[in-house]
Amino acid sequence: MNIAIVGAGKVGSVLGKVLSVNGEKIVAVVSRSNRSAAKTGKYVRCRNISTSLAAIPPRTNLVMITTPHRAVEEVAHKLAAVAHLDFKKLSVCHASGIQNADVLEPLAAKGATVFSFHPLQTFPRDFEPKDILPTVRGIYYGVDGNAAAMRKAKQLAAKLKGKTIYIKPEMRTFYHAACVVASNHVTTLLWILEQMFAALKTSEKKFYPVFEPIIMAALQNAARTSPAQSLSGPIARGGVETVSHHFEALQRFASNLVPYYGSMSAETTRLAEMKGSIDHEQARMMYNLIFSNMRI
Ligand SMILES: NC(=O)c1ccc[n+]([C@@H]2O[C@H](COP(=O)([O-])OP(=O)(O)OC[C@H]3O[C@@H](n4cnc5c(N)ncnc54)[C@H](OP(=O)(O)O)[C@@H]3O)[C@@H](O)[C@H]2O)c1
DSSP states (O other): OEEEEESOSHHHHHHHHHHHHTTOEEEEEEOSSHHHHHHHHHHTTOOOEESSGGGSOTTOOEEEEOSOHHHHHHHHHHHHTOTTSOGGGOEEEEOOSSOOGGGGHHHHTTTOEEEEEEEOSOOOTTSOHHHHGGGGTTOEEEEEOOHHHHHHHHHHHHHTTOEEEEOOGGGHHHHHHHHHIIIIIHHHHHHHHHHHHHHHOOSOSOHHHHHHHHHHHHHHHHHHSOHHHHOOSTTTTTOHHHHHHHHHHHHHHOGGGHHHHHHHHHHHHHHHHHHTSSOHHHHHHHHHHHHHHHTO
């Protein structure tokens, strides 16, 4: 494939690099600034770098739009106006998690095959592409588009050693919220742990090595069985008194974390009742405790 990348950021650089290493040709890197285009061009082994979409050569088969999601619509309109492109032979995708394929309608109207192609992975802004690269192997890409577009999306995912997952257009924002839970909320959870560990004032400097075994076991247990089966701890045993002591300690040492602890404890109670390790009455007592503490 001859592939053009529009938007020389983290996603464009990493996916472009994987495609280039796997034998695909990156024929253009276009970005808002020449500096980003040049940096990514070097990384993905492409000398044709530009700030203009007109630099995309006529022989291009696939354009990957990896700009921020707000710019996708504008890029689609501008790309549809590039006269030398053979739209009937062209596929165009974007990497936005929150937008469907229909944002590429101006290109579809010209005969291009269009699809969304959202890498279900985190590409942190402060990380170098080389440090993100190993994390994209085997990932899912959230996609939508017509049947022909889905065949192209599958081919592209295969070239990236990944898989596609079809997301119904009406579920797109909900899907994106789930991705935020999987990535950002897990990161925030670790930050909460970091704060709680700091308050303990132990002789250990870093929180992560101390908690890593329990974090990894919780992840692996849930992956091997299910969240319900692997739940342990005071809420799963109906330990209202223990949880009450937790709230007292949180009020004393990290009162800013009470709302977090309360809402997660409420969800944990729901899980414990669903799993059947506590009955309805025990769940009611736990909710009473949680909500009375959250009102403080
Ligand atoms: N970051 C993540 O974790 C992640 C995960 C999955 C999907 N995504 C999606 O992937 C897309 C790219 O994300 P990213 O994290 O790679 O963003 P990013 O690092 O901010 O990169 C976006 C790049 O697009 C360029 N750009 C902005 N407007 C442009 C325009 N009108 N024309 C051409 N280039 C333009 C920027 O230009 P200059 O640098 O040249 O100024 C920047 O290099 C977004 O849709 C995002 O939602 C992100």
